[in-house]
Structure formats: structure tokens, C-alpha cells
Amino acid sequence: MTQQDFVDGRMLIGGKLVEARDGGWLPSADPATEEVIGRVPAATAADVQSAVTAAHEAWPEWAALSMVQRARILKNYARRLAEEGERLLAVEVRDTGNTIAKLRHDIANAVRGIEYFAGLGTELKGETVPASGEYLHYSERQPYGVVGRIVPFNHPILFAAKFGAPVMAGNTVVIKPSEQSPLSSALLAEIVAETMPPGVVNIVTGDGVGAGLPLVQHPLVKRISFIGSVPTGLAIQRAAAEVAVKHVSLELGGKNPMVVFPDADPDEVAANAIAGMNFGWMGQSCGSTSRILLPDALYDDVLARIKARTEAIVQGDPADEATGAGPMNNRGQYEKALRYIEIGHEDGARLVTGGQRPEGPRFERGYWLQPTVFADVTPNMRIFREEIFGPIMSVVRYSGDYADAIRLANDVEYGLTASIWTNDIRLATRAARDVRAGYVWVNGVSRHFLGTGFGGFKNSGVGREECFDEMLGYTETKTVHVRL
Template structure:
């Protein structure tokens, strides 16, 4: 895949009822390249009326979509995957320009989301009911039926991947979808809408761009009983409250993380350092909810690991997101950059020791745009804010430990429980630690890999529900019990 220059600037439109539309408000959201601050396009600024129109179209289209056979719905998803693949270069250009993420990382996102469509297309036949043994004069069985209209609200860090992942399972289950992309990076979603308009039946997928008004209207619409949201804990809680005021809804939430990485004394210092850098997702500027941003290193290897990490982080190549050798791009927005800068000040004030990064990169090419160095703090304590709060940026905190019970208590002491990593050559230590960690997804001697079909989701305030496997597909259906008297 390569950059296509004639894609930009882009004028995106919403997809409602199979038609590409502007907003009823006539207003637009302008999009800016985080690496250059240049104008790269615009999308409609949707309203409550646009959401109502999208839900109405989705509701009208859903019964016929649900009446299709599994094979027919799966065929539509495969055709959508093929169409996305044909325009992957355009999607790649929009994603890199709109997010500031490196082209290397975004290539993986695009191929993964296309694969996800095909995966769920093939999973449709697994959506099965059950027969329940009973008396000889009764037959009891269950059916799985779609909710109807599903609302999905996705985050800014992986726009096309989350949008495409987000529609695959509800569609194959027989639902219609109203999708709201992040207003910070909406361009690729409008291209998804353009492609879907040529492949899917009208109204089956609807995409409404906009800000808080669009999200709130979708959450509160009484005909949208099933919702999914990816984003911050604060917004997830607000969605739960707001939705409960108008109807009883099924809501799944993939929220934040302050994820622990526990390195035992028998782990290789070099391997731990390599994994810790990879686990921080510097390729996404640390803007990933699964980043292992709290590294707990045993006393026996602590100093060596800190030294190795500092050298590795200082060698990360920051630069043009479109360059194939770039290892870290730009922060997504000015507001987010300012938040990250503030956390560096907080870390210093609390007594943490800055061992790498901590400022805007020096040199030509970084005068404009939202740039920040990959940053590492050592001598961090768990009571510091940089160890308690999700920064969602390129800041790794390193903590020292010597007692296993204490480190597990510290690892579990935050409100989050999304991912974790455990590094040791002792399988008993690994399994005992993993069982005690209050997290939904744990790697042993690894980081960041997410195998197809393995459920992903968090404990505590990191969310509810599981996605990316058969559990996700079932979550977009309701179970109906049927008893037949013989």
C-alpha cells in the first residue's frame, strides 16, 4: 500500500438510508493533520435530527436484513471486505493524515479490520440455540434473535479498525447499525460509508458524523436498545446514566486501562526491556487502552532494565507518519498533547525521575504539529498520579518491587483492569500471578498480541462485555425460549 495524494483534502458525507448526505444543520467539522496542522478535509456536523433519520432508516431496513439467510448476510460482509481491500490505499492515506499514527502501524490496522469482517462472516453459523431436556410431553428450545437497531460509538486512536470491527458482529447477527465515529478522526469512516453504500442494502449500515450531540442522541434514542462504546471511563459512565433515563438498554463498554507489567527476577533484563517498550505502544504514541504503562521490575534486575529501556526509547525514530522508517508519529490533538505535557510536570513534581524524553522533539520538522518524545519515569510510587491515572500517551512509569503479594496488591490498586503482562520462566509463578490479577486480558512472556477469536474486555472500570470472538457475536442477540407441548 502507498500514499495516494489526490485523496486529500477530503469532503466526507454521512451515510443514511443508503444515501450519502450532508447534515441537516448545514455545518461541518474541519479535520487537521496532527503532524503538520494542515487542513485535510471536512465531514458533516450531525445533529439529533440526523440521528433520528439514521435510526428510522436502520429500523426500516433491519427486518429484511434479518430475514436473509446467514449465508446471504455473510456474503454481503465478504463483499464489503473485498471492496475495502480494493481501496485500502485510500483508507491508509486518510488514516495516517487524520490520526498522526505511523503508516507502519496503520497498515496493520487496515489489514486486520478487513480480516475481522471475513472472520465474523464465517462465524455466523455458530449463532445457535439449545434444546433443553424436560418431560416427554414438552420440547423446550432457545432461539437467538437480533436486537434490531444497534448503536456503536468508537474512539479516535484506531478509527477504521474500530469502525469496521464494530459493525461486523452486529451485522452478521441480523442487526442494522448506526455508527458514530470520533469527531477527531472521522475521515476514514466516511470513506467506509461511501464503500458500504455500494455493497450493503440501504439502511443496514448508517454512519453519522459529529460531536457530543450525535453521541448523546444515539445513546438516548428509545429505539436503540443495544449500544457499544469505546473510550474513556468518564464517558462510559455518562452513557450508562444517560441511556438509563430513557430505556432499559444492553450496553458494552471498552474503556481505559492503567495496565501492569510484572517482571520477575528470573526474566531476562533485555527481553523485559524490549517487551516493555513494545507494550507501551509507542508506535501509537502510547494512545492505546491496552498499553502496559506501569512496569513493575524486581529489585534484582531493576537497574539494568531501567538503563536498557532508556536507551531503547531514546533510539525510537519520531517523524513523518508517512515515512516507512518512522516508529512514532504525532499526538492526535493539541488538547491531548497539553494533557500529556501536564502529566510530565506532575510526575516531576511528585518526585519521579525522568530517564528519557519529557518534551517536544528538537530539530527541523517538529516546529508545527503535536509532537512529544517517548517518555520514561523511574522511581515511581503507586501513590503518584502518573501511576494511578490513565494518561493515554507515550509515558511509561517504572516501579520497583521485591515482595510478590505486595506487587500484586499494587497492580490491582487502580480502578482499571483491562490488560496485564507477567514475565517469568517459572510457570507456577506465572499462573498464580495471572489468576490473582484483576484484569480481563493477560499475557505471559508476551505483550500486545491479540489472537483472532480470543475475547477482549476489562474488569472493574475498564468496561463490560467481551468483544472480538464468539462472545461478541452472541452479545448482539437476545435469547428467546420456546416451549412446545407435544
């Protein structure tokens, strides 16, 4: 990235692109080189106050618009987002380290998500209830008002850009991107300023203390959504509860199983184990199937194929269409992954491939780590139980017994996704029922399908996204009784 490509970002507050009140800035570096490639304002509580005030003042007029009017505005925003896709993509690749081939899907999915919710507004219906003969009893859906959205570093443009559900439901929004990869949100602010009425969508950049906590605890923000880690999700729940009763939805981490039964095809399993691990994001995706549960009958064959496919992944410039894996996103995640590789060794797992920095001049700087596979992983090991959020796959042997497979799949605190592999439809539906996860693929991995609810069981979160339930989650139900 050349000097003229340096991103000098601004926040969006009340329709205006602004700096932080105290003049603070956050630099952002290319994880492939550690070169600073841009900066964004470092918001403080005063900036968050301004954003919430702008959203609160814009809310009555926005909520008064018809669904047709809101949809028209959102569709225009989606059109401009698509037109700016290549510009956003260029920044997003350099700021996140994610591969360009994968990030194209993020931008396309953000556009589709906006268009999807723009078409659902008239479905926000109440109901009539024949509770008595002397009254008309009915309910209606009403927006919360100002809502806050805190998005993670791994899919920043996807999660920041698709605010269709809360806005179409009649809310105004304050978005806080991750400080680890905020540059695409600065470009997003320009698009939003051009297409959305002032104050309806506001974007504040900063860290969790300066911007995140004030947003969570602001008394006018009655609804919070967060995507990220379990510890941060728990902290947000606690912080919100300290000041008010708030609706908090959480899409959190996972230690997701790929449960393979003895009749599955070994090569198909191996190919999808690689696909489900999301090495294009270096495993930094909540839904990655990082635990591969293989029966005795397939274990050695599938493991050998996984090793070969992992070693064939092209690691290099994430802006190259041929690259299969780039760097990790930031130093903290990189060092965490290195520590888990040490833990894997200490706990007795067998390193099959990877586990170190790639060789060559390109990889001397930056947060580079080879895609890594551990075998002979057992339930007592930390790499079996704990979310790493990095390019580390754990391969687990089991007897082939159904009960054993389900027990291993469920033996963690998480329950976001699961993948079931078998050609027996009765076995598949039984396993899909018994596995404790919110999003289950049978003979598939990784893909999301718009209109189907994505979210987790157990400590993987509460609430659902990417479906009509997400929009419902941004409304409150009011019941009215009219005496006849």
C-alpha cells in the first residue's frame, strides 16, 4: 500500500464526518507487514454522548416514516455500498489480513442483508387476540429508539454495514467497530453520510474503554448487540446491567465440532474439514469447525488427507486471488495462537503440520503463522475445550459409537455451529437434533443462508441474526385493549 493510499478516517455523528473532540487518533497497521496504513479518531465518552444524542434526536422523524420510505432509503444505501465494493475491498484486505477471495463474499453478503431487511418491514405485524367480548385486544411492534452495535475485527465491513434490521424496524443506531481493523468503517461512514438521513446511523471509532463502555452504559441506549468473544460478551452483559435493564443480544465464540460417522467419504470429509476451518480468515471466524471428530475406521485415512490439503494451502499476499491464507489479524491474536501451540505440545497432542512462521523474506514481519493441525487430541486438553480463534485444527479419535460422538461434540461450553457427516438420513437427523448447537450443517460446512437464524446455544450467545427474528429482536411488543 502506497502513501497516497493511507486512510485518514473520520467518525460519523449526526450526518457529519468528524474527528474526536480531544483530537485523539488510533493507528491501524497492515497485519502482513506491520506498516501503519491508516488512522481513525479515538472516541471518548464525549464523542459517544454526541452520537447518542444525534441518534435520539433523529429517531422520532425516522420512526414516523412509512415502511416503503425506509425501504427506499435502505435500498439506495445498498446500491451505493455495492458500487463502492472494490474500494472497500482494497482497504479491508490490507486492514484485516483476510484473503481477497473470501472478503468479496463479505461485501456481497452485506449488500444482500440490507436488501433482505428492506423488504421485510411490512411483516412487522401485531395480532388480535379474542381475550374477551367487550374489548378489542391487539398488539403492535414498536422500535426501542437508539440501539448500539459493537462489531468485531474479523468481518468488520460485513457486520458494520448490515444495519438493516434495526433501522428498518424504526430504530436509530450507533455503531462501534473494532479498534483492530477500523479502516473500512471510516469509508463506510462516507457512504452512510451520503445516503442515510443525518443521525439515523452514527459510527464512532475507538477502543472498548473510551467508546465501547460509554455506549453500553448510556441510559438512552436500551438495546445492545455484540459480536465477539465470550469474555467480552459477559463483560457487556455486566456493564449494561449496572445502569439499566437493557436488551442485549450476543453472537459469541465457538469450539465447533465436525462429527464424522463411519460411512462418510474420506476425501469429502478432508476437503470440508479444511473449508470449515476458514483458513482464508486464518481460523478467525466464530463458526469455524475447529474440532474434527473421526471414527477409528476413518481416522488415519482422513488425517493423512487433511495433512496433505493443509500443506497445499498457498500462504502469501492476501490481495492475491490465489492466496488461501494470509496473516493473523493482530499481535494479540498471533501471540495467543502461538501460546496454544505450546499448550498443545505440553498436553500431549501430536503436531501433524504447521505450527510455526512460514519461511521466506515475505514472512519476516507481520503476524504470520502456518495453518496448523494437531492429532490425537483428547477432551482433557485445552486445545479441545477452549476457543483459540486462530488457524489451529484439533483432530479427535472416537470409537465410531453414536453416543461417544455426541458426547464429545457437546463436551464444551460453546454451542454455535456443528457439522454432521453421514449418508444415513436417519442418523443425520438424529445427530442434528442431539448436538447442542444453534446452526447445524449436514454434509456441509461454513455457508450461511440468508433468512435462516444464525446464533448459538450455551455460552455461544443469545438471539438470532440473518433472519426475520433479528428484526423482531429490535422491537418491543405493546398490547392495547380498546373497550367496545
